[in-house]
Amino acid sequence: MSAVVENHNHHDDHHHGPKKGIMRWLTTTNHKDIGTLYLWFSFAAFLLGGAFAMGIRAELFEPGLQLMDPIRYNQLVTMHGLIMIFGGVMPAFVGLANWLIPLQIGAPDMAMPRMNNLSFWLLPTAFAILLSTAFMEGGMPGFGWTFYAPLSTNYPNVAYFVFAIHIMGASSIMGSINVIVTIMNMRAPGMTLMKMPLFVWSWLITAYLLIAVMPVLAGAVTMLLMDAYFGTSFFDAAGGGDPVLFQHVFWFFGHPEVYIMILPAFGITSHIISTFSRKPLFGHSSMVYAMVSIAVLSFVVWAHHMFTVGMPLVAELFFMWATMLIAIPTGVKVFNWCATIFKGSITYETPMLFSIAFVVLFTIGGFSGLMLAITPADFQYHDTYFVVAHFHYVLVPGAVFSIMAAVYYWLPKWTGNMYDEKMGRLHFWLSFAGVNITFFPQHFVGLAGMPRRYADYALQFAEWNAVSSVGAFLFGLSQLLFLYIVVKTVFAGKKATPQVWDGADGLEWTVDSPAPYHTFDVPPKVK
């Protein structure tokens, strides 16, 4: 897409700049500031959730209980999952949305800047509530991030968990409304929907998914709260309730949720692969249709997480077929990325390395997903480490690699400085090795029958668990390098040009680097 832009470079700002000190961050309504807040919040969550993962892997390094009792272990697993999903991946994508959507559609800011501030500040509030349980008698939640009733209904401090989830949900819903209103109303003249950059498209779809399913999650936690404290029996069989109902409600939220965590990654990957192949994306509109079909299908596959709860045969068959269907649009996306690379003129800077690793390793996670869809085989795979391997392949070298790729790709635009390319590549190769050493062996122990959420395990799983733990420590440590690279780039580095990457295309590359505090006060025209 090419754009005609009125000259904004060096325009003398008639707005006042940012406030000074802490008040700038507390009261800001600027999409770039809020994006930055989200991104740093998510980085902190990754480090905390990662520290929990290190604790888990240290305990699993050998059979037996060495470092903690199983209550603590369950708490670490649960909090690791919750922090990574609700504190790490989702806020990272919201941060990217805040920074990039206005820049990519030529809008001066998000449509509702004050609500934007509120949606961010709700997040630390929610996590403070959730983490405060660590200091209470009974401690943190230990029922898994899926909080299946009736285990969760009798758990200490569950009210704090419920309240935290409600606040996170409110934050997500507000963020989504903001994204949708911005995209629908504030595109630069001439930017029709089909001309919209794919990251914006991916977020438009994600935002609709969020608005559809966050209230369902809120319903689930509310019923849980009622059961725990107000004497209802939604999920209590002895009172006439139905524990399986909980799982239906949870996964009706939960499956779309996993696409919420991957669609923006699809958008990011499309931009980066096209930039470094110096070639327009193959099949722009088929990418859009593929994302829309994935989003629609994601509402009719939830019970593939419940193949073993004893559903009737027709339901099992329906959910197996529906799940297999998702492989088709997903395949189309992977083929499109490959076709974009084909006959390109390719260089391998850090964002490109992460994006290609994304394509390959996400696809491996997709392969194991296809295997999990085969219901009779899922009776063997379900709730074993095979599943842990599967979802980490789609989440870590999937969602998380795409976030890292995005950070390297847009960091020069945000800070005005180039990151250190050598260090970036080192970070990539360490992460790449770490991820595979950690998670590939988990396929093996899973197939051999090691159940997930186990603080301790039988002796035949010992070797591969040791390997997996070593990989995890490598991966964990490498992320400190990432922190170092980012911080260093914020303060110093080779100055970036507005274009930054010679193959980059899109409105964000037409403004200065770093992007001025206010951009596109006058909308650009898109041909």
Next chain:
Amino acid sequence: MAYMKNKLWALILYPISLFMSADWLDVNMPVGVTDISKEVFGLHMAIFFVVVAIGVIVFGVLFWSMWKYRRSNNKKPATFTENHTVEILWTIIPTLILIAMAVPASITLKKIYDHEAEEGGIDIQVVGWQWKWQYKYLDEQVGNKPLSFFSNLTTPPDQYEFNRVEKTENYLLEVDEPVVIPVDTPVRFLITSNDVIHSWYMSDFAVKQDAIPGFINVAKTKVNVPGIYRGNCTELCGERHAYMPIVVKAVTQEEYQEWLQQKRDLAEQIAYLTEKEWTSEELLATGEEIYETRCAACHQTNGAGIAGFYPALAGSDVVMNDKAKQIEILMEGIRGSQMQSFAEQLNEVEMASVITFTRLAWGNERSGDGEIVIPKDIVEYKETNL
């Protein structure tokens, strides 16, 4: 220096020794010992080879293009953005592959879902408890009740807590009483739960069914090979989720009948034991053992409980001063809490012993009334509360 070198060698040799050790081949799903498990294994390998083939082709093309079209080799990128032929092909071909996979999977699934009782088959009810399995043989009467027993982990805490002693071969996969089934006989497991959700997973039979309170899920199996098979609980059910293994012993019909007879004889002996006069020393000795295996997981060996989860029994008013109340708690459980009913788990002697033990241990004897509970008390409770 030499020392450093040794360390370096150890670092290199360690991974190698891992690969050479006998277990590393343990990387795939077991074929199992039932017709269904073999079919499931077949499906697993089929879908595995399909995805490997797709992977080889797609990644092959990808890596080749990455190499061929690197900038130093190709200065001028192409500009095409569509090609309808390939796009149609890469939609249709995967669809056909998926159909080819879905058909056999659906056929196997239909077989697994044949839950009908069969002539000569047996029904075993499986009940998940925090953190043990109960097995009830619905067709076998012992006295006036179906044959029933609990299957508890026998790996001693010394093996898993801080690895105080060497772990033995079946670490965490051994129980006091395995569930015994005859080979070549259709067995229906009717799976449910007494508290939270558990899941009964026996990889060698390709069976995994959730044990859900208020529901009965059916898993039918027919084992072809006698042997001892080990499995696990696969639904997070609280802290000792990893400590409630499943052991199935598949035996010949004759051995199965013999085992049933033994079970009936045992029941008679216990009826006799309740009549006997018991001293507090005898009760204490049995009681301590029962406490360690059945109660210590929650109330802890020292009786102090875990704050926020499990109340202390040491110094508890009920335990020290209210005999009747304590019997009731043990027999009925406390509704809506993790304190379960032990009425079916312990016989009269065991029940009286463990209550006596809690009333005398940890200084409770001195601070409380110090009275003991004898098996007859339990028999009486059962008679009046029936």
